[in-house]
Structure formats: structure tokens, C-alpha cells
Amino acid sequence: MLKWERYPERYKGGVKWLSIEEAKQWLREMDRRGFVHSLMLFGTRFIAGICNCDYPICDALTMRLDHGFNMLKGHYVAMVDYDLCNGCGVCVQRCQFGALKMNVTQDRANIDQMRCFGCGLCETACPRKAISLVERMTIPALKEVW
């Protein structure tokens, strides 16, 4: 950010500094709108940025989903509690990764965990709190699926 301030011509709209609380509120607002959060590391071990974007506008998501490289999945995967799910379908429209579909036979949401990126958009939208995120590493079949 300090570097960017030196080159105002590249950021004509200016740069706004956020407090931690403002940043959290902004992330919640992005979630409400249905944007996928992703961390940008730029080849380092540190978080250089938090991006909120959507497919197919986002280059990183498009490169991954259409061409299979550039972006890793999250550390969590989503899981549905069939006792709580009522089959409303709200979550299906939120998933940008093709991981959520309706199980028509049982009238419940079905998550393909191999496709899930752990973005959490389905979890926050579910009116029945039927979706939870679990750590990828706790599921043997998924812990190497990035």
C-alpha cells in the first residue's frame, strides 16, 4: 500500500485505509453480494491482499475453473445436514464452482466435495443453517485435493 501511494497516477480513485473492523464489515458485505473471497500471496508465505470477485469476471477464478491452474482451494469444504435442509435451493445459486446441486430424489442440497473450494457462500446464505464448513485435512480423501 505504501508503494502504491507513491504512484497516485496509477490509482486515480485514491486508496482508502480501513480499520480491521471496517475490513471485516466489507468482507461481510461482499459475502452478502455473493462474491468469492480469495487470498493473494504473490508467491510469498504472507497475505498480500484479499480479493472479492466472481466468475467469470475474475481472472484467477477463470484460469482455475476453465484451464485448471493458478489458484488453490480453501482449507475447508462444505457439508450439508440433511436433517436441517428443506430443499429450498438458495445455496445452489450461490456456488460458483459447480459443487452444489439439488438431490431431486431426496429434495435436499447435495455437495460434491471434490469440487468444493470452501468459499463459504453457501453456508452464509442457508436460512436453515444446514451447511457447515469442515477442515479439508480431516477428510482423508480430500486432504490432497487442492
Ligand code: SF4
Ligand atoms: S440453502 Fe440450506 S436449506 Fe436450502 S437447500 Fe441449501 S442447504 Fe438446504
Ligand code: SF4
Ligand atoms: S463452500 Fe463449496 S459448495 Fe459452498 S458455495 Fe463455496 S464452493 Fe460451493
